[in-house]
Amino acid sequence: MTTGFDFLKSSYSSGSGECVEVARNIPPTVAVRDSKTPDGPILRLPSKAWTDFTASLAAN
Template sequence: MPEFAFVKSSYSQPGQECVEVARNIHHTVAVRDSKTPNGPILRLPPKAWTDFTASLAAN
């Protein structure tokens, strides 16, 4: 399996905690905590990630 290519949120500030997201694997969006890069990874279908981020924008 290819390795996830994580990027930090565009809302993050340098040196602060944030989520990192990888979208380089087909049919998968991977999410992890930036302060624990070797910790657990949440894997979601792209539609679930889209729905989640849309719900954040709506609030």
């Protein structure tokens, strides 16, 4: 499936394949998918929602 998103895996991901991939190359959308099922569903978020989410993780 071609979506136009350029997904990247986190440098923190382990070799076991349990990871999410994120694409930020098509503003104003951030796309997230499960790395184990790259042809599966894609969660599309507004950029602000992604920024708020990652900021909340850093605060914990």
